[in-house]
Amino acid sequence: MAPLLEVSNLSTHIQLSRSTVRAVEDVSFHLEAGETLGLVGESGCGKSMTGLSLMGLLPPGGRLLDESSIRLDGRELVGLPDSELRKIRGNEIAMVFQDPMSSLDPTKTIGYQVAEPVRLHRGADKAQALERATEVLALVGLPRPKERLNDYPHHLSGGLRQRVMIAMALACEPKVLIADEPTTALDVTIQAQILTLLADLKDRLGMAMILITHDMGVVAGHADRINVMYAGRIAETTETGKLFSEMRHPYTQGLLASIPRLAQDNAQKLYTVPGLPPDLSDPPAGCRFAARCTYATDRCREEEPELVGSEEDHRFACWHPVDGPLDLTVPTVASAPSEDEAEADAQAEPATETDAEPEADPAAAPVATVTTRAQPEPASHPLLEVTDLAKEFPIASGLFRRSQLSLKAVSGVSLTLGPGQTFGLVGESGCGKTTLGRMIVGLEKPTSGTVTLEGREIASMRERELRRFRRDLQMMFQDPYSSLDPRMRVEAILREPLRIQGMGSGKEQLDRVTELLGEVGLPKSALERFPHEFSGGQRQRIGLARALTLNPKVIVADEPVSALDVSIRAQVLNLMKRLQAAHDLSYVVISHDLAVVKYLADRIGVMYLGKMVELGSGQDIYERPAHPYTAGLLEAIPVPEPEVERGKRGGGIKGELPSPVDPPSGCRFRTRCPFAQEQCAVEEPKMRVFGDGHVAACHFPLQAPVVDAKPSAPTAESAGTSGGEAAAAR
Structure with missing residues (x-):
């Protein structure tokens, strides 16, 4: 039998005013009924454009080659x-888009948007379409679906909006569903x-x-087969x-x-893939990964490898294939990127042939660099x-609007x-992590309680003194x-804090921002560019440089890597740890990812609905x-x-998460x-010691x-008002 979906030689080019972006080139795969195919790779590798090509939703200037x-x-x-x-799109093949807030129409109700494809493709009247909308919203687990029909997208949380997007895609029971980053912006629990x-x-x-x-x-845990894409092409394909x-x-x-593990x-130090994917409007000759590959030889830079393999169900495009996962345990850097490259691994321009390593022995596997980080001593x-x-x-x-709730x-x-320490805050969105961080740096005034830095209380300061x-x-x-x-x-972005604080002459300020870059x-040439000219990882580096401008003692990092690819995430995490050691920084790191926080933090606090639990x-x-x-966050x-997934x-x-306006009683x-x-419903639990x-x-x-x-403090009576938490945190 023929596959349900068969894609052959798919090539998508996008014509710009001065160049042509080769977004997808010569991609072939098939998909059977009931099968899940994973498309993985960094941003800009052609994954989403492949999905949009299948849907016939190309951007202006986009076309499929003959x-x-x-x-x-x-x-x-x-x-x-x-x-x-149009008869096929949304009916036989449907797509769940990456960002539900920008994909859902903010001016139309949930019921209208889920019912719309049923009316268009099945000819149902309004009542029948709304009945089907209620049915499919229940199918995706939306609470009280009939009551939600008249809600608008902004009434729903991120997880519920994603369920509505899935309901829209499933309303006509398509044969193929394309899910484009369906969980990227969600907490691990909702994901x-x-x-x-x-x-x-x-x-x-x-x-x-x-x-x-x-x-x-x-x-x-969710794909039967995986296609790894790089620079618009399939680099490897096999079963999961x-x-x-x-x-x-x-x-x-x-x-x-590159993935941080628990x-x-x-x-x-986390292993990183140095550099960035190439510019697809001018892709390099030969293997497109050669400039970032530790195995690359002259052949790799001159000849493009074909997608081949000794087994029909496992094919790869590489002249010097590896043999299994990277060994991350051996502390050697024999064929790994140099330390300077690993630290400055996100140059503003993509790596080129001239940046490539000398020829390496293809049999020698690179390993992660191991660095020792002394644990900071507890401060008195x-x-x-x-x-x-x-x-x-x-x-x-x-x-x-006279009644006041809070x-x-x-x-x-x-x-x-303490000095040089990192405190990690984890929990789902809406648990109060960011609000706590903003109060620590003085961007929000607390309703009660105190924040002191080196014995000086922040909340009571006047604006000029606080600045x-x-x-x-x-x-x-x-x-x-x-x-x-x-x-x-x-x-201008990096000089602004120095200018506001009146620190240094113009030349001294320029020297300082150049040093920070x-x-x-990042290279000195980045000073003349605007934020939109950088990748997400590079913009995060600029944000870190701005936080460092005034030589602070504490940096509150709010979800510093949540939106980044795994390879760029590892680069930023390594950079944060290196700068901490160089400047004796203390971090408060906010995240919903326990693996990231565990890698960075000396101590971790878990928050739930405004409380430290x-x-x-x-x-x-x-x-x-x-x-x-x-335990649920970890799972x-x-x-x-x-096998684990x-x-x-x-x-x-x-x-x-329940509403913080009316939180549950007790726990x-x-x-x-x-x-x-x-x-649990009648008594708020007290903090107890487990070690x-x-x-x-x-x-x-x-x-x-x-x-x-x-807990040592005499006022330690609960999770919410515990002075003992502070004693335990010490």
Whole structure:
């Protein structure tokens, strides 16, 4: 039997005003009914453009070359008129787009948008279409679907909006579903729910699915076969288990090695793939990965390898194939990139032939560089101390907006941070992490509680005094694109803090920003460019340089790598650790990814709905979690091991975060906790000790508490108002 979807020699070119971008070149694959194909690779490698080409949704100037062929259930789609494609698009082949907020129409209700494809393709009337919309919204697990029909997209959380996008795609029961980065912007807990939902729906409806992602852990548990794409071409293709255990392409090997693991030794530097993907408007000759490959020879730079292999089900395009995963345990740098390249691995321009390494022995496998990082000694007096910090935002409600409710963003959180230390804050979106970070740097005034830096309280300072004091407290924002002024060049962006603080002459300021660019691995030429001219990883480096401008003592890094590819993520994490050692920085790192936080942090605090529910070292949190919420976060992290990921199906934390306007009584996690009992609803749990510096607030913990041990402060009475949290954090 012919495959359900057969793609042959797919080539997509996009004509720009002065050049042609070869976004996809000579891509071929097939897809059977009920099968899931993973497309993985860095941003700009052609994954999303492949999906858009299958849908016939090319950007202006985009076209498929004549040799391209896309056959769906035996019917050729290339060359069909738009009127025929519209009958197929959304009906037989559908797509879940990457960002649901920008893909959903903000002016139309959820019910209207989910019902629309049913009315267009099935000829249903309004009542029938809304009935089908209710049915499919229930199918994707939207709570109270009939009540949600009149809601607008902004009424829903990110996870619920993604479910609506999936419902729209499934409304006409398509044969093929393309899911483009369906979980990139979501918390690990919601991500796990969405991936499980997609897998269950695929099995129930008998669909074929293409899963596009840069996360190797996501495809490990949900794809039957994987195509690794690089610079618009397929670099390697095989079934999932074989790809992870017997990979042959160095790019595949590098992607897998770049992922921070929970078991990662945080004294060992993360492996990185140096450089950036090439400019597809002028791709290099030969192998497109050669400029970044430690095995590259002259042949690689002159001849392009074909997609071949000794086995029909495992093909790769490489002149010097590797043999399995990278060995990350041997502390040698014999054939790895040099230390300077590894640190300044994100040059503004893509790597070129002249940047390439000398010929390397293809049999010699590169290994990760191991560096020793001395653990900072506990300080007798903390550098930063947060005590019983709370923040409530008033909300007007009622007919005349006279009734006052409050959103309880942070409720009685305490922590301490010593010089040169890193404190990690983890939890889902909406748990109060960012609000806590903004209060630490003085961007938000606390409702109650104190923040002190070197014994001086911040909240009570006047604006002028706070502005001077803020030199020592800087923030690295989550989205560098929105936090960098698009109208200012990099030089002006980095000089601005120096100018406002009146530090140095014009020449001294220029010398300082030039020095900073070198420290974060960007060339001097970057000073004259605007933020939109950089990649996401480079913009994050600029954000870090700006935070370093005034030589601060503490940097609050809010989700510093959440939106980055795995290879760029490893580069930024290595850079943060190197700069910490060079400048004796203290970090507060905010993230929903425990693997990232464990790699960076000396101590970790787990937040849930404004409360700190567990505090401990990375080993405590990873190996001996006491709170069910912490264990659920750990279980939800995608692991690049197919056997482990497939064994998780259906596990993890259920449901969505309750509203912080009206949090549950007693333990705030009880509405999602599998161990909750009556006591949890009426009594707020107290912090209990589970080891040296390891405390958690739970009535029914996963570990036995230390008998007769109590947090040292006499006011340590609960997770929310505990002075003992501060003592434990020390």
